[in-house]
Amino acid sequence: MFATRQNLVRLFLIAAVGVCLARNCYLDFIAGNSFGRELMESLRKADAFQELRTIDRIYSDLPSGENALLQIKDFGAVNERLVEQIYYRSCYFVYPRRIFVAAPGKIINRGTDILAVDFSPDSDWLDRHRVGRIVSFAQEKDGRIGFHFAERTLR
Protein backbone atom coordinates (compact mmCIF):
# COMPACT_ATOMS: atom_id res chain seq x y z
CA MET A 1 0.00 0.00 0.00
CA PHE A 2 2.76 2.38 1.05
CA ALA A 3 4.98 1.78 -1.92
CA THR A 4 2.51 2.55 -4.68
CA ARG A 5 3.82 4.97 -7.28
CA GLN A 6 1.25 7.53 -6.26
CA ASN A 7 2.30 7.45 -2.61
CA LEU A 8 5.97 7.67 -3.48
CA VAL A 9 5.32 10.68 -5.70
CA ARG A 10 3.23 12.33 -2.98
CA LEU A 11 5.95 11.77 -0.42
CA PHE A 12 8.53 13.17 -2.79
CA LEU A 13 6.45 16.27 -3.45
CA ILE A 14 5.73 16.84 0.24
CA ALA A 15 9.43 16.48 0.99
CA ALA A 16 10.33 18.89 -1.83
CA VAL A 17 7.85 21.51 -0.65
CA GLY A 18 9.02 20.94 2.91
CA VAL A 19 12.61 21.69 1.88
CA CYS A 20 11.48 24.85 0.02
CA LEU A 21 9.46 25.95 3.05
CA ALA A 22 12.36 25.35 5.41
CA ARG A 23 14.55 27.37 3.06
CA ASN A 24 11.98 30.20 3.02
CA CYS A 25 11.86 30.12 6.81
CA TYR A 26 15.65 30.40 6.97
CA LEU A 27 15.78 33.21 4.39
CA ASP A 28 12.92 35.17 5.97
CA PHE A 29 13.73 34.88 9.66
CA ILE A 30 17.05 33.22 10.49
CA ALA A 31 19.83 34.10 8.02
CA GLY A 32 22.06 37.01 9.01
CA ASN A 33 20.87 39.05 6.04
CA SER A 34 17.27 37.84 6.23
CA PHE A 35 14.56 40.40 5.62
CA GLY A 36 13.03 39.77 9.04
CA ARG A 37 16.32 40.47 10.81
CA GLU A 38 17.07 43.53 8.69
CA LEU A 39 13.65 44.85 9.56
CA MET A 40 14.08 44.34 13.29
CA GLU A 41 17.54 45.92 13.22
CA SER A 42 16.28 48.95 11.33
CA LEU A 43 13.65 49.41 14.04
CA ARG A 44 16.32 49.35 16.74
CA LYS A 45 18.80 51.62 14.96
CA ALA A 46 18.28 55.31 15.53
CA ASP A 47 20.11 56.19 12.32
CA ALA A 48 18.02 53.99 10.01
CA PHE A 49 17.10 55.68 6.74
CA GLN A 50 19.51 58.47 7.65
CA GLU A 51 20.01 59.59 4.04
CA LEU A 52 16.29 60.03 3.47
CA ARG A 53 15.69 61.71 6.80
CA THR A 54 18.52 64.16 6.03
CA ILE A 55 16.83 65.13 2.78
CA ASP A 56 13.46 65.44 4.54
CA ARG A 57 14.94 67.69 7.24
CA ILE A 58 16.25 70.14 4.66
CA TYR A 59 12.70 70.94 3.61
CA SER A 60 10.82 70.28 6.83
CA ASP A 61 10.47 73.99 7.65
CA LEU A 62 10.00 75.21 4.08
CA PRO A 63 7.03 77.60 4.34
CA SER A 64 3.89 76.59 2.50
CA GLY A 65 3.60 78.35 -0.84
CA GLU A 66 7.37 78.51 -1.27
CA ASN A 67 9.40 76.30 -3.58
CA ALA A 68 13.05 75.27 -3.62
CA LEU A 69 15.86 75.25 -6.15
CA LEU A 70 18.01 72.12 -6.06
CA GLN A 71 21.55 72.24 -7.41
CA ILE A 72 23.60 69.09 -7.93
CA LYS A 73 27.29 69.93 -8.35
CA ASP A 74 30.32 67.90 -9.39
CA PHE A 75 28.67 64.51 -9.10
CA GLY A 76 30.19 61.65 -11.08
CA ALA A 77 28.02 59.39 -13.23
CA VAL A 78 28.64 56.56 -10.76
CA ASN A 79 26.52 58.47 -8.28
CA GLU A 80 23.49 58.55 -10.55
CA ARG A 81 21.44 56.51 -8.11
CA LEU A 82 22.20 58.95 -5.28
CA VAL A 83 21.26 61.92 -7.46
CA GLU A 84 17.96 60.23 -8.24
CA GLN A 85 17.34 59.59 -4.56
CA ILE A 86 18.00 63.23 -3.67
CA TYR A 87 15.78 64.68 -6.40
CA TYR A 88 12.94 62.16 -6.20
CA ARG A 89 12.80 62.30 -2.42
CA SER A 90 12.83 66.09 -2.46
CA CYS A 91 9.97 66.19 -4.97
CA TYR A 92 7.98 63.68 -2.91
CA PHE A 93 8.59 65.35 0.43
CA VAL A 94 7.76 68.92 -0.54
CA TYR A 95 4.72 68.24 -2.74
CA PRO A 96 2.49 70.23 -3.41
CA ARG A 97 5.38 72.69 -3.32
CA ARG A 98 7.91 72.38 -6.11
CA ILE A 99 11.56 71.49 -6.54
CA PHE A 100 13.31 73.12 -9.51
CA VAL A 101 16.38 71.32 -10.71
CA ALA A 102 16.23 72.30 -14.37
CA ALA A 103 14.53 74.82 -16.60
CA PRO A 104 10.78 74.18 -16.92
CA GLY A 105 10.03 71.86 -19.83
CA LYS A 106 13.12 69.72 -19.36
CA ILE A 107 12.19 66.03 -19.19
CA ILE A 108 13.69 64.28 -16.20
CA ASN A 109 13.55 60.53 -16.43
CA ARG A 110 16.66 59.53 -14.52
CA GLY A 111 19.77 60.74 -12.75
CA THR A 112 21.78 61.33 -15.90
CA ASP A 113 19.19 63.88 -17.02
CA ILE A 114 19.85 65.82 -13.82
CA LEU A 115 23.62 65.46 -14.09
CA ALA A 116 23.48 66.92 -17.60
CA VAL A 117 21.65 70.02 -16.39
CA ASP A 118 23.31 73.43 -16.28
CA PHE A 119 20.72 75.65 -14.70
CA SER A 120 21.46 78.91 -12.90
CA PRO A 121 18.34 81.06 -12.87
CA ASP A 122 18.57 84.73 -11.99
CA SER A 123 16.89 86.44 -9.09
CA ASP A 124 13.85 87.50 -11.10
CA TRP A 125 13.17 83.95 -12.20
CA LEU A 126 13.51 82.70 -8.62
CA ASP A 127 11.06 85.31 -7.40
CA ARG A 128 8.56 84.54 -10.14
CA HIS A 129 8.67 80.87 -9.24
CA ARG A 130 8.51 81.61 -5.51
CA VAL A 131 11.81 79.94 -4.72
CA GLY A 132 12.49 80.60 -1.04
CA ARG A 133 15.32 78.14 -0.54
CA ILE A 134 18.37 77.13 -2.56
CA VAL A 135 19.72 73.69 -1.75
CA SER A 136 23.11 72.55 -3.08
CA PHE A 137 24.49 69.04 -2.99
CA ALA A 138 28.12 68.67 -4.02
CA GLN A 139 30.63 65.87 -4.24
CA GLU A 140 33.93 66.88 -2.66
CA LYS A 141 37.31 65.96 -4.14
CA ASP A 142 37.67 63.13 -1.61
CA GLY A 143 34.37 61.66 -2.82
CA ARG A 144 32.27 62.68 0.17
CA ILE A 145 28.87 64.20 -0.42
CA GLY A 146 28.09 67.48 1.27
CA PHE A 147 25.16 69.82 1.17
CA HIS A 148 24.15 73.26 2.29
CA PHE A 149 21.09 75.38 1.86
CA ALA A 150 20.37 79.07 1.94
CA GLU A 151 17.15 80.96 2.52
CA ARG A 152 16.25 83.81 0.25
CA THR A 153 13.71 86.52 0.75
CA LEU A 154 11.00 86.67 -1.83
CA ARG A 155 10.23 90.01 -3.34
Place this chain on the structure above:
Amino acid sequence: MMAPILWLLLYLAALFLIGHVIVSLIFKDESRSLTECFASVVSVGAGALSLILFWVSLAGFAPGRIALVFVVIIFGTAQFQLLRTHRWPWMTTRPSAPVSSWEWTCLIGCGAMIAGCVAIVSIHAVAQPVYELDAFAIWALKAKVLAHESLWSRPEYFSDPAFSFSHQDYPLLVPFLVAGVYGAIGQTNEYLGKSVFLILYLAFVFQVFTALRWKLNRPTSLLLTALAVSLPPVLRWAGAGTADLALTLYYAGAVFYFLGWLEKERRSDLVMSILYSVFMAFTKNEGFAAMLLVAGLMLLFSVLSRSKTKLASFGFFAAGILLLHFPWLWWSRALPHTHENYGARLRPDLLVQNLDRVGVIMGEFCRRASNWSRWSGIWLLLPTVAIIDFRGWKNRSVVALWLLLLAQITLYVVIFVVSPWDVQELASAALERLLVQMVPLVVFLIGLHWAAIGDSVPRS
Protein backbone atom coordinates in the same frame (compact mmCIF):
# COMPACT_ATOMS: atom_id res chain seq x y z
CA MET B 1 -3.20 60.49 17.21
CA MET B 2 -6.41 58.70 18.21
CA ALA B 3 -8.62 60.59 15.76
CA PRO B 4 -6.58 59.64 12.65
CA ILE B 5 -6.56 56.01 13.75
CA LEU B 6 -10.34 56.04 14.22
CA TRP B 7 -10.77 57.56 10.76
CA LEU B 8 -8.41 54.92 9.36
CA LEU B 9 -10.55 52.21 10.96
CA LEU B 10 -13.66 53.78 9.43
CA TYR B 11 -11.92 53.81 6.05
CA LEU B 12 -11.02 50.13 6.35
CA ALA B 13 -14.57 49.38 7.52
CA ALA B 14 -15.85 51.16 4.38
CA LEU B 15 -13.53 48.99 2.31
CA PHE B 16 -15.01 45.83 3.87
CA LEU B 17 -18.55 47.16 3.51
CA ILE B 18 -18.14 47.94 -0.19
CA GLY B 19 -16.52 44.57 -0.80
CA HIS B 20 -19.23 42.74 1.10
CA VAL B 21 -22.10 44.43 -0.71
CA ILE B 22 -20.60 43.81 -4.16
CA VAL B 23 -19.59 40.23 -3.42
CA SER B 24 -23.03 39.50 -1.92
CA LEU B 25 -24.69 40.80 -5.07
CA ILE B 26 -22.46 38.64 -7.25
CA PHE B 27 -22.49 35.41 -5.26
CA LYS B 28 -26.14 35.85 -4.20
CA ASP B 29 -27.05 32.66 -2.36
CA GLU B 30 -24.24 30.53 -3.75
CA SER B 31 -22.20 28.43 -1.40
CA ARG B 32 -18.68 29.80 -1.02
CA SER B 33 -16.00 29.05 1.55
CA LEU B 34 -15.16 31.42 4.37
CA THR B 35 -11.63 31.95 3.02
CA GLU B 36 -12.98 32.79 -0.43
CA CYS B 37 -15.46 35.24 1.04
CA PHE B 38 -12.73 36.99 3.03
CA ALA B 39 -10.33 37.15 0.08
CA SER B 40 -12.95 38.42 -2.33
CA VAL B 41 -14.53 40.91 0.09
CA VAL B 42 -11.15 42.54 0.80
CA SER B 43 -9.85 42.43 -2.78
CA VAL B 44 -13.06 43.64 -4.36
CA GLY B 45 -13.55 46.17 -1.57
CA ALA B 46 -10.09 47.66 -2.10
CA GLY B 47 -10.40 47.70 -5.88
CA ALA B 48 -13.93 49.10 -5.89
CA LEU B 49 -13.13 51.74 -3.27
CA SER B 50 -10.18 52.90 -5.34
CA LEU B 51 -12.30 52.98 -8.50
CA ILE B 52 -15.04 54.92 -6.70
CA LEU B 53 -12.48 57.44 -5.41
CA PHE B 54 -11.24 57.81 -8.98
CA TRP B 55 -14.74 58.53 -10.28
CA VAL B 56 -15.42 60.90 -7.39
CA SER B 57 -12.14 62.67 -8.14
CA LEU B 58 -13.10 62.94 -11.82
CA ALA B 59 -16.29 64.62 -10.61
CA GLY B 60 -14.22 67.22 -8.79
CA PHE B 61 -13.80 65.89 -5.27
CA ALA B 62 -10.42 64.83 -3.93
CA PRO B 63 -10.57 61.85 -1.53
CA GLY B 64 -11.78 63.17 1.81
CA ARG B 65 -14.06 62.57 4.74
CA ILE B 66 -17.21 63.82 3.01
CA ALA B 67 -16.72 61.45 0.09
CA LEU B 68 -16.02 58.63 2.53
CA VAL B 69 -19.16 59.29 4.57
CA PHE B 70 -21.26 59.40 1.38
CA VAL B 71 -19.83 56.07 0.26
CA VAL B 72 -20.53 54.53 3.68
CA ILE B 73 -24.14 55.80 3.64
CA ILE B 74 -24.80 54.47 0.12
CA PHE B 75 -23.25 51.07 0.69
CA GLY B 76 -24.61 50.87 4.23
CA THR B 77 -28.12 51.30 2.82
CA ALA B 78 -27.44 48.62 0.23
CA GLN B 79 -26.14 46.32 2.95
CA PHE B 80 -29.26 46.92 5.01
CA GLN B 81 -31.42 45.98 2.01
CA LEU B 82 -29.40 42.83 1.46
CA LEU B 83 -29.83 41.88 5.10
CA ARG B 84 -33.59 42.43 4.87
CA THR B 85 -33.94 40.29 1.78
CA HIS B 86 -31.49 37.64 3.04
CA ARG B 87 -29.32 37.94 -0.05
CA TRP B 88 -26.09 36.81 1.43
CA PRO B 89 -23.45 34.39 0.24
CA TRP B 90 -23.49 31.18 2.25
CA MET B 91 -20.14 30.78 3.89
CA THR B 92 -19.50 27.11 4.20
CA THR B 93 -16.72 24.73 4.97
CA ARG B 94 -16.51 21.49 3.10
CA PRO B 95 -17.59 18.42 5.08
CA SER B 96 -14.45 16.45 5.66
CA ALA B 97 -13.16 13.57 7.69
CA PRO B 98 -11.94 14.25 11.24
CA VAL B 99 -8.73 16.26 11.29
CA SER B 100 -5.79 13.87 11.12
CA SER B 101 -2.51 14.33 12.93
CA TRP B 102 -0.84 15.15 9.59
CA GLU B 103 -3.42 17.83 9.01
CA TRP B 104 -2.83 19.26 12.47
CA THR B 105 0.91 19.30 11.83
CA CYS B 106 0.40 21.19 8.58
CA LEU B 107 -2.10 23.55 10.16
CA ILE B 108 0.18 24.45 13.06
CA GLY B 109 3.45 24.57 11.06
CA CYS B 110 2.08 26.48 8.08
CA GLY B 111 -0.09 28.65 10.32
CA ALA B 112 2.98 29.68 12.33
CA MET B 113 4.93 30.36 9.14
CA ILE B 114 2.14 32.48 7.66
CA ALA B 115 1.67 34.33 10.98
CA GLY B 116 5.40 35.14 10.97
CA CYS B 117 5.12 36.49 7.42
CA VAL B 118 2.09 38.59 8.34
CA ALA B 119 4.09 40.00 11.26
CA ILE B 120 6.96 40.94 8.94
CA VAL B 121 4.65 42.60 6.42
CA SER B 122 2.86 44.43 9.26
CA ILE B 123 6.10 45.87 10.59
CA HIS B 124 7.34 46.71 7.11
CA ALA B 125 4.09 48.37 6.12
CA VAL B 126 3.15 50.23 9.26
CA ALA B 127 6.35 50.80 11.25
CA GLN B 128 8.67 51.92 8.46
CA PRO B 129 8.59 55.00 6.26
CA VAL B 130 8.29 54.83 2.49
CA TYR B 131 11.97 54.31 1.73
CA GLU B 132 12.08 52.34 -1.54
CA LEU B 133 12.99 54.58 -4.47
CA ASP B 134 10.08 53.37 -6.62
CA ALA B 135 7.71 53.50 -3.67
CA PHE B 136 8.16 57.22 -2.96
CA ALA B 137 9.12 58.37 -6.46
CA ILE B 138 6.17 56.73 -8.20
CA TRP B 139 3.43 55.50 -5.89
CA ALA B 140 3.54 57.63 -2.73
CA LEU B 141 4.08 60.80 -4.76
CA LYS B 142 0.96 60.04 -6.81
CA ALA B 143 -0.99 59.39 -3.61
CA LYS B 144 0.01 62.85 -2.36
CA VAL B 145 -1.01 64.44 -5.65
CA LEU B 146 -4.40 62.72 -5.64
CA ALA B 147 -5.06 63.56 -2.00
CA HIS B 148 -4.20 67.20 -2.66
CA GLU B 149 -6.44 67.93 -5.63
CA SER B 150 -9.13 66.32 -7.74
CA LEU B 151 -8.75 65.14 -11.32
CA TRP B 152 -11.53 67.45 -12.52
CA SER B 153 -9.00 70.03 -13.64
CA ARG B 154 -6.00 67.84 -14.39
CA PRO B 155 -3.33 68.52 -11.73
CA GLU B 156 -0.18 70.13 -13.10
CA TYR B 157 1.79 67.13 -11.90
CA PHE B 158 0.41 64.98 -14.73
CA SER B 159 1.82 67.21 -17.45
CA ASP B 160 5.02 68.58 -15.89
CA PRO B 161 8.10 67.00 -17.54
CA ALA B 162 10.04 67.49 -14.30
CA PHE B 163 7.93 64.65 -12.86
CA SER B 164 8.46 62.35 -15.83
CA PHE B 165 10.63 60.08 -13.65
CA SER B 166 7.51 59.13 -11.70
CA HIS B 167 5.79 57.54 -14.73
CA GLN B 168 2.86 59.95 -14.93
CA ASP B 169 0.95 57.50 -17.15
CA TYR B 170 0.86 54.67 -14.59
CA PRO B 171 -2.61 53.59 -13.42
CA LEU B 172 -3.89 54.82 -10.09
CA LEU B 173 -5.49 52.03 -8.06
CA VAL B 174 -2.82 51.91 -5.35
CA PRO B 175 -2.31 55.70 -5.18
CA PHE B 176 -6.06 56.23 -4.79
CA LEU B 177 -6.23 53.59 -2.06
CA VAL B 178 -3.49 55.40 -0.13
CA ALA B 179 -4.86 58.86 -0.97
CA GLY B 180 -8.17 57.66 0.46
CA VAL B 181 -6.40 57.03 3.78
CA TYR B 182 -4.83 60.49 3.66
CA GLY B 183 -8.21 62.02 2.92
CA ALA B 184 -9.89 60.08 5.71
CA ILE B 185 -7.31 60.84 8.40
CA GLY B 186 -6.95 64.44 7.24
CA GLN B 187 -3.17 64.39 6.88
CA THR B 188 -0.34 62.83 4.87
CA ASN B 189 0.87 60.12 7.21
CA GLU B 190 2.85 57.60 5.21
CA TYR B 191 2.86 55.05 8.06
CA LEU B 192 -0.94 54.96 8.27
CA GLY B 193 -1.18 55.23 4.49
CA LYS B 194 0.85 52.06 4.08
CA SER B 195 -1.51 50.08 6.30
CA VAL B 196 -3.55 49.17 3.20
CA PHE B 197 -0.67 47.02 2.02
CA LEU B 198 -1.08 44.76 5.03
CA ILE B 199 -4.76 44.30 4.15
CA LEU B 200 -3.83 43.45 0.55
CA TYR B 201 -1.26 40.91 1.75
CA LEU B 202 -3.84 39.20 3.98
CA ALA B 203 -6.22 39.04 1.01
CA PHE B 204 -3.41 37.54 -1.07
CA VAL B 205 -2.84 34.78 1.51
CA PHE B 206 -6.54 33.87 1.51
CA GLN B 207 -6.81 34.18 -2.28
CA VAL B 208 -3.97 31.74 -2.87
CA PHE B 209 -5.37 29.30 -0.31
CA THR B 210 -8.84 29.51 -1.86
CA ALA B 211 -7.52 28.84 -5.34
CA LEU B 212 -5.46 25.86 -4.21
CA ARG B 213 -8.27 24.47 -2.05
CA TRP B 214 -10.46 24.31 -5.16
CA LYS B 215 -8.68 21.14 -6.26
CA LEU B 216 -6.47 20.11 -3.37
CA ASN B 217 -7.06 18.81 0.13
CA ARG B 218 -6.49 21.09 3.10
CA PRO B 219 -2.95 20.08 4.19
CA THR B 220 -1.52 20.31 0.67
CA SER B 221 -3.27 23.63 0.06
CA LEU B 222 -1.81 24.96 3.29
CA LEU B 223 1.69 23.78 2.41
CA LEU B 224 1.62 25.44 -1.00
CA THR B 225 0.01 28.61 0.34
CA ALA B 226 2.71 28.94 3.01
CA LEU B 227 5.34 28.34 0.34
CA ALA B 228 3.97 31.03 -1.98
CA VAL B 229 3.32 33.76 0.58
CA SER B 230 6.63 33.30 2.39
CA LEU B 231 8.85 33.58 -0.68
CA PRO B 232 11.48 36.21 0.18
CA PRO B 233 10.73 38.44 -2.84
CA VAL B 234 6.99 38.36 -2.06
CA LEU B 235 7.66 39.39 1.54
CA ARG B 236 10.19 41.96 0.44
CA TRP B 237 7.72 43.82 -1.81
CA ALA B 238 4.45 43.22 0.03
CA GLY B 239 4.78 46.10 2.49
CA ALA B 240 7.21 48.29 0.57
CA GLY B 241 4.60 50.66 -0.78
CA THR B 242 4.79 49.66 -4.46
CA ALA B 243 1.91 48.24 -6.51
CA ASP B 244 3.43 44.82 -7.15
CA LEU B 245 1.57 42.81 -4.54
CA ALA B 246 -1.75 44.47 -5.43
CA LEU B 247 -1.19 43.45 -9.04
CA THR B 248 -0.25 39.91 -7.98
CA LEU B 249 -3.39 39.67 -5.85
CA TYR B 250 -5.71 40.79 -8.65
CA TYR B 251 -3.94 38.60 -11.17
CA ALA B 252 -4.43 35.62 -8.85
CA GLY B 253 -8.14 36.41 -8.55
CA ALA B 254 -8.65 37.06 -12.25
CA VAL B 255 -7.02 33.75 -13.17
CA PHE B 256 -8.78 31.76 -10.44
CA TYR B 257 -12.25 32.97 -11.43
CA PHE B 258 -11.44 32.60 -15.12
CA LEU B 259 -10.59 28.93 -14.49
CA GLY B 260 -13.76 28.56 -12.41
CA TRP B 261 -15.80 29.91 -15.32
CA LEU B 262 -13.93 27.66 -17.75
CA GLU B 263 -14.87 24.54 -15.81
CA LYS B 264 -18.28 25.40 -14.34
CA GLU B 265 -19.50 28.26 -16.56
CA ARG B 266 -20.98 30.08 -13.58
CA ARG B 267 -21.98 33.67 -14.27
CA SER B 268 -20.70 34.75 -10.84
CA ASP B 269 -17.19 33.50 -11.65
CA LEU B 270 -17.27 35.44 -14.90
CA VAL B 271 -18.31 38.65 -13.14
CA MET B 272 -15.60 38.19 -10.51
CA SER B 273 -13.05 37.64 -13.27
CA ILE B 274 -14.17 40.89 -14.90
CA LEU B 275 -13.78 42.80 -11.65
CA TYR B 276 -10.34 41.38 -10.84
CA SER B 277 -9.19 41.98 -14.43
CA VAL B 278 -10.30 45.61 -14.33
CA PHE B 279 -8.61 46.11 -10.97
CA MET B 280 -5.33 44.66 -12.22
CA ALA B 281 -5.45 46.85 -15.32
CA PHE B 282 -6.05 49.83 -13.03
CA THR B 283 -3.06 48.82 -10.87
CA LYS B 284 -0.16 48.67 -13.33
CA ASN B 285 0.44 48.66 -17.06
CA GLU B 286 1.55 45.04 -16.78
CA GLY B 287 -1.93 44.41 -15.41
CA PHE B 288 -3.46 45.77 -18.59
CA ALA B 289 -1.31 43.37 -20.60
CA ALA B 290 -2.28 40.50 -18.28
CA MET B 291 -5.93 41.43 -18.71
CA LEU B 292 -5.54 41.17 -22.50
CA LEU B 293 -3.89 37.78 -22.08
CA VAL B 294 -6.77 36.49 -19.93
CA ALA B 295 -9.27 37.88 -22.45
CA GLY B 296 -7.36 36.29 -25.33
CA LEU B 297 -7.36 32.95 -23.57
CA MET B 298 -11.06 33.23 -22.85
CA LEU B 299 -11.73 33.92 -26.52
CA LEU B 300 -9.52 31.01 -27.57
CA PHE B 301 -11.32 28.51 -25.35
CA SER B 302 -14.72 29.91 -26.33
CA VAL B 303 -13.93 29.49 -30.03
CA LEU B 304 -12.45 26.02 -29.55
CA SER B 305 -15.48 24.85 -27.58
CA ARG B 306 -17.78 26.07 -30.39
CA SER B 307 -20.26 26.98 -27.71
CA LYS B 308 -22.49 29.96 -28.32
CA THR B 309 -22.95 30.38 -24.58
CA LYS B 310 -19.20 30.66 -24.08
CA LEU B 311 -18.84 33.13 -26.93
CA ALA B 312 -21.66 35.19 -25.44
CA SER B 313 -19.86 35.03 -22.08
CA PHE B 314 -16.73 36.32 -23.72
CA GLY B 315 -18.74 39.20 -25.17
CA PHE B 316 -20.09 39.92 -21.69
CA PHE B 317 -16.53 39.79 -20.29
CA ALA B 318 -15.21 42.21 -22.92
CA ALA B 319 -18.14 44.59 -22.49
CA GLY B 320 -17.82 44.55 -18.71
CA ILE B 321 -14.14 45.35 -18.85
CA LEU B 322 -14.62 48.10 -21.39
CA LEU B 323 -17.40 49.67 -19.36
CA LEU B 324 -15.49 49.71 -16.06
CA HIS B 325 -12.09 50.55 -17.51
CA PHE B 326 -13.30 53.18 -19.95
CA PRO B 327 -13.11 56.16 -17.56
CA TRP B 328 -9.43 55.49 -16.98
CA LEU B 329 -8.71 54.93 -20.69
CA TRP B 330 -10.51 58.14 -21.51
CA TRP B 331 -8.91 60.24 -18.78
CA SER B 332 -5.39 58.88 -19.30
CA ARG B 333 -5.37 59.27 -23.09
CA ALA B 334 -3.71 62.70 -22.85
CA LEU B 335 -1.09 61.77 -20.26
CA PRO B 336 2.48 62.30 -21.46
CA HIS B 337 4.38 59.15 -22.40
CA THR B 338 7.79 60.70 -21.90
CA HIS B 339 9.26 57.76 -19.99
CA GLU B 340 9.52 54.19 -21.28
CA ASN B 341 6.37 54.22 -23.45
CA TYR B 342 6.57 50.54 -24.34
CA GLY B 343 3.42 50.74 -26.42
CA ALA B 344 5.13 52.99 -28.97
CA ARG B 345 8.35 50.97 -28.87
CA LEU B 346 6.69 47.70 -29.91
CA ARG B 347 7.88 48.15 -33.50
CA PRO B 348 9.05 45.32 -35.75
CA ASP B 349 12.26 47.17 -36.69
CA LEU B 350 13.20 47.66 -33.04
CA LEU B 351 12.39 44.04 -32.27
CA VAL B 352 14.65 42.83 -35.06
CA GLN B 353 17.38 45.29 -34.17
CA ASN B 354 17.50 44.14 -30.53
CA LEU B 355 16.89 40.46 -31.15
CA ASP B 356 20.32 39.56 -29.80
CA ARG B 357 19.04 40.60 -26.36
CA VAL B 358 16.80 37.51 -26.15
CA GLY B 359 19.64 35.22 -25.11
CA VAL B 360 20.78 37.63 -22.40
CA ILE B 361 17.22 38.09 -21.14
CA MET B 362 16.46 34.38 -20.99
CA GLY B 363 19.78 33.80 -19.25
CA GLU B 364 18.96 36.47 -16.67
CA PHE B 365 15.46 35.08 -16.25
CA CYS B 366 16.70 31.53 -15.65
CA ARG B 367 19.55 32.69 -13.40
CA ARG B 368 17.28 34.74 -11.19
CA ALA B 369 14.35 32.31 -11.13
CA SER B 370 16.63 29.46 -10.09
CA ASN B 371 18.34 31.58 -7.42
CA TRP B 372 18.13 29.34 -4.37
CA SER B 373 18.61 32.31 -2.04
CA ARG B 374 15.62 34.20 -3.37
CA TRP B 375 13.10 31.70 -4.72
CA SER B 376 13.85 28.58 -2.65
CA GLY B 377 13.36 26.32 -5.65
CA ILE B 378 9.70 27.10 -6.41
CA TRP B 379 10.53 27.75 -10.06
CA LEU B 380 12.25 24.35 -10.20
CA LEU B 381 9.35 22.62 -8.47
CA LEU B 382 6.99 23.58 -11.30
CA PRO B 383 8.74 21.69 -14.14
CA THR B 384 9.36 18.78 -11.78
CA VAL B 385 5.65 18.42 -10.97
CA ALA B 386 4.71 18.97 -14.62
CA ILE B 387 7.00 16.12 -15.73
CA ILE B 388 5.77 13.76 -13.02
CA ASP B 389 2.13 14.51 -13.79
CA PHE B 390 1.93 13.85 -17.49
CA ARG B 391 -1.78 12.97 -17.10
CA GLY B 392 -2.57 16.45 -15.84
CA TRP B 393 -1.94 17.89 -19.28
CA LYS B 394 -5.34 16.62 -20.37
CA ASN B 395 -6.97 19.09 -18.01
CA ARG B 396 -8.20 22.30 -19.66
CA SER B 397 -7.27 24.42 -16.66
CA VAL B 398 -3.69 23.13 -16.72
CA VAL B 399 -3.36 23.88 -20.43
CA ALA B 400 -4.90 27.33 -19.93
CA LEU B 401 -2.51 28.19 -17.10
CA TRP B 402 0.55 26.98 -19.00
CA LEU B 403 -0.49 29.04 -22.02
CA LEU B 404 -0.96 32.05 -19.78
CA LEU B 405 2.42 31.60 -18.11
CA LEU B 406 4.24 31.15 -21.41
CA ALA B 407 2.42 34.13 -22.92
CA GLN B 408 3.36 36.27 -19.94
CA ILE B 409 7.02 35.27 -20.08
CA THR B 410 7.04 35.95 -23.83
CA LEU B 411 5.47 39.36 -23.25
CA TYR B 412 8.12 40.28 -20.67
CA VAL B 413 10.90 39.12 -22.99
CA VAL B 414 9.47 41.33 -25.75
CA ILE B 415 9.28 44.27 -23.33
CA PHE B 416 12.91 43.73 -22.38
CA VAL B 417 13.89 43.51 -26.05
CA VAL B 418 12.39 46.91 -26.91
CA SER B 419 13.24 48.59 -23.62
CA PRO B 420 15.27 51.81 -23.81
CA TRP B 421 17.17 50.68 -20.71
CA ASP B 422 20.27 48.54 -20.55
CA VAL B 423 19.05 44.95 -20.18
CA GLN B 424 21.18 44.13 -17.13
CA GLU B 425 20.13 47.36 -15.44
CA LEU B 426 16.46 46.70 -16.14
CA ALA B 427 16.78 43.11 -14.95
CA SER B 428 18.31 44.28 -11.66
CA ALA B 429 15.56 46.83 -11.14
CA ALA B 430 12.49 44.98 -12.36
CA LEU B 431 12.92 41.26 -12.98
CA GLU B 432 12.38 40.14 -9.40
CA ARG B 433 9.10 42.01 -9.24
CA LEU B 434 7.99 40.59 -12.58
CA LEU B 435 8.68 37.13 -11.19
CA VAL B 436 6.61 38.00 -8.10
CA GLN B 437 3.69 38.81 -10.42
CA MET B 438 3.92 35.30 -11.86
CA VAL B 439 3.88 33.54 -8.48
CA PRO B 440 0.10 32.87 -8.53
CA LEU B 441 0.35 31.15 -11.91
CA VAL B 442 3.28 29.04 -10.76
CA VAL B 443 1.70 27.94 -7.51
CA PHE B 444 -1.72 27.29 -9.09
CA LEU B 445 -0.02 25.15 -11.74
CA ILE B 446 1.85 23.20 -9.10
CA GLY B 447 -1.46 22.74 -7.29
CA LEU B 448 -3.33 21.53 -10.39
CA HIS B 449 -0.61 19.05 -11.32
CA TRP B 450 -0.43 17.86 -7.72
CA ALA B 451 -4.21 17.39 -7.63
CA ALA B 452 -3.97 15.12 -10.66
CA ILE B 453 -1.29 13.04 -8.94
CA GLY B 454 -3.16 12.72 -5.66
CA ASP B 455 -4.25 14.79 -2.65
CA SER B 456 -7.16 16.19 -4.60
CA VAL B 457 -10.43 17.14 -3.01
CA PRO B 458 -12.58 13.99 -2.68
CA ARG B 459 -15.39 14.04 -5.21
CA SER B 460 -18.83 13.51 -3.74
